[in-house]
Amino acid sequence: MPTATLTRTTDPQPAPSRLSVAWTLSEVRWAATALVLFLLGGLLQLTGAPPLLSWAVYLTCYVAGGWEPAVAGWRALRERTLDVDLLMVVAAIGAAAIGQVFDGALLIVVFATSGALEAFATRRTRDAVRSLTELAPEQACRLDDDGTGTVLPALELVVGDRVLVRPGDRLPADGTVLAGASEVDRASVTGEPMPVDARVGDTVFAGTVNGTGTLTVRVDVPAHDSVVARIGALVEQASETKAGTQLFIERVEQRYSVGVVVATLALFAVPLLLGADLQSALLRAMTFMIVASPCALVLATMPPLLSAIATAGRHGVLATSAVAMEGLGTVTAVVVDKTGTLTDGTPTVVAVLPAGDRSPDELLALAAAAEGPSEHPIGRAVVTAARDRGLAVPACTDFRAAVGRGVSATVAGRSVTVSAPQDTVRSGAVRAEQDRGRTVVEVRVDGAPAGHLALADRLRPAAADTVAALGGALGHSPVLLTGDSPQAARSLAAGVGITDVRAGLLPEDKVAAVRELQARGHRVMVVGDGVNDAPALAAADVGVAMGGIGSDLAVSSADVVVVRDDLATLPALVELSRRARRLVVQNLTIAGLVVVALVTWDLVGHLPLPLGVAGHEGSTVLVALNGLRLLRRRAWAPAA
Incomplete structure (x- = not known):
């Protein structure tokens, strides 16, 4: 035995609370500081303190809540782009320039709060699974x-x-x-x-x-390159990607922001040229800039998707990108592999068929004794079946294994062989098992037939429920693609409720089947074991690898990795993505309606600056909070 000792690794500390996690973010700390200063300034105003003192507190609030957006906006401006950070800072400074320092401070506080919420959502997403890298x-x-x-x-x-x-x-x-x-x-x-x-x-x-x-x-x-390291890398990658909807919004945002600036300048200059006083023209222009800025639109997409990624990660499902999480909600057809996906990929003894007056337990014990030293999957399945039944398995001697022919050994003085059945002794029961696609082996004792064992790949417990749930979500059952025999494929498909079965396929045949479904207008999700299904996973609109924690090929080919190898997560994952997409639509609707209403009010009437700030930034906070709803535990609903 080794003489060195290994210091026991201490158990991980309890997970920090959400409040403590949030406080580690600089955006949260600065937003909280700005809020405290804003409330202090308001308190000084209410108590009749010297105006200069309250102004000083408000301006300090500007610095606390606005310096990070100002730096971000300045960097964007140096790259010849215009973003909402710069618009908000300019609007706040404009409000202060015309004496509306309270309104400008309110704008800074609410804008900083919405930025803190976005940062918190991103942090929760990364921390949901990245903490695994610290377990080793x-x-x-x-x-x-x-x-x-x-x-x-x-x-x-x-x-x-x-x-x-x-x-x-x-x-x-x-x-x-x-x-x-x-x-x-x-x-x-x-x-x-x-x-x-x-x-x-x-x-x-x-x-x-x-x-x-x-x-x-x-x-x-x-x-x-360990499992936990690869999981951490996947989560980092997912957090840094942007969904198609978000990319579209960002492309529009550049043009929209320029349009807002041009419209603001026109709204300031035209009334001024027509005789309006400077303060009223500037106040109206600043109000327009605030309410027309696309803050809520920018936050409409990513918080729901990031929250969905975090929730899925907590339940052992890794989406490698926001694009993948968004795409899951658009799939209209699901393709599943058989071995390693609907089944667990290991043979199991499903029938014991003794001959003569032997009992099933006696036949299984003899076969397990002969297969004891074998490393073949069939041999391990036979030994496991005997052990599960609690049978006493005697030791064997003179063990011999012939590749492709079976094994033989001496058990309690008798010669026992386990091999493929001979045609001359194939009974009706044996043929029935083979017609169902099962593998049948014959057990002979001293050269005489003793019976047969039927083996089949074991169906995952959640397979039937998962197929039913996916069928209900899509309106039709999944398609089964497998390289196994047609008999085995049809037998398994009948047991889980799949009617579209395509068997005897090579990897390139599976890709062709996926392409065929896509040509018919479907967005296809392929679920496979991540090894021989890699080409189909890569060809799919969304590829899902089952049990991919140990497979480099699964990580590189799939968009989603089901770490815990649980089929019941698939319908829950699709529904989670659909809920995220619904939240995105809700957010875009809320943000758009608020912008249109406030801009119309400012243009055709007189919108008070405080009300404009509260309405616009309130919608921004509402959109961010709405996106975080998927972080709740009840957002995840697996199949029964």
Whole structure:
């Protein structure tokens, strides 16, 4: 045993409250400071303090809440662009220039508050999943060639190193179990509520928690490419992208802002030339600039989408971009793979067919004994079935395996073989199982037929409910594309309610099927396991990789990665995206109506500056808060 010890990694601290997270943002701190100064200035006015004192407090409020927008607007101006930050600062300064310092301060406070809300939404999105990158322990115990252990920083581990993971420790790297057996709590990465067994040959991930056993793990990927590191990169990428609606708004915003400036100058100059006094002309022009500015329009799109990305991330679904989250709500057809998607990709014994007077348990125990040393998936499935039934499986000797032919061994003095069934002894029950697309193996004892075992890929528990939910959302059931046999595909499709089945497909055939649906006017979402489905995932309007946490190909090909491998998240994800799109439409409607109403009032009547500020900036705050509604827990509704 290694002599070195590894300092136990402490459990993560409780998640900080929303208030403490918000206070770490400079936008929030400055907005809060501006609000306090604004209230103090108002209090001084009400108590009859010298006007100079209240003016000084208001001007300090200008600086606290306006310096960041001013810097952002100046930078944009240097790049020969005009944005709403500069418009708001200019409007506030104009209000102060004509003696309306209270109204200008109110504008600054509300504008800073809306900016703080946007920053908070972005921060919540990133923190929803990026905290996973901090789960991996700082140290690891590397096993040297002589069996001793060396404690070193986990970041210094290289591919091929062997590390010792003691009970209760967090795993320092993604790798493969070489020795030992334990249960691993993967909730921090996949969201699975129950620990999973980890035995020799199993893959384990950095940041997960080892259970009661001791494991020796071979490092398979460097620290910067581990699952948690890739998840953090995905979230960063998603937070920095912009949806199509947002890009369109930003393109319009440039022209619109220039138009507002030109209209403001005209609204100031024309009345002045016609004999109006300077203060009234400037006040009306400043009011127009404020109410016509597209602040709420700019905030209409991204807060709902960022909130949806954060909510999905909390439930083990990673959208790699705002474009992907927006696109999920527009899909009209869903294509699903069979193996690894609707099924979990591992064969399972589904029928035991004994011959003669043997019992099913006796037949299964003999087959499991012969398959005990086998590494073939069928062999592991047979052993697992016997163990699940609680059968006593005797040891075997003289084990032999022939590729493509099966295994043979001596069990309790008898020769037992497990192989493909012979045509001459194929019974009606065997043919029925094969007609359903199941794999059938024959068990022979001392050369005589003892019975058959039927195996099939195990259907995921949520498959039928998910197919039904997607069918209800789209108006028609998903399309099944698989490279498996037609019999197996039809059998599985009948069990989950899919009627459009296309089997025996190569990867390029799946791409052709996706292109066909797109040619018919559909926006297609492809759901696959991220490996052999990679071409179809890339060709889809939205590609969703199931169980992609260990697959580089899934990360590179898919727009969405279902980390916890839960089918029930798919309809919930589509509905979440649709709700986000509905909120975007609501926000655009609110913002547009408020701008039109206030501009009309200012042009045909007399709109008081305080009312214009309250109406315009109030709509901006309302739009930002409306976009944050998807951060609530009840925004996520998976299938039953």
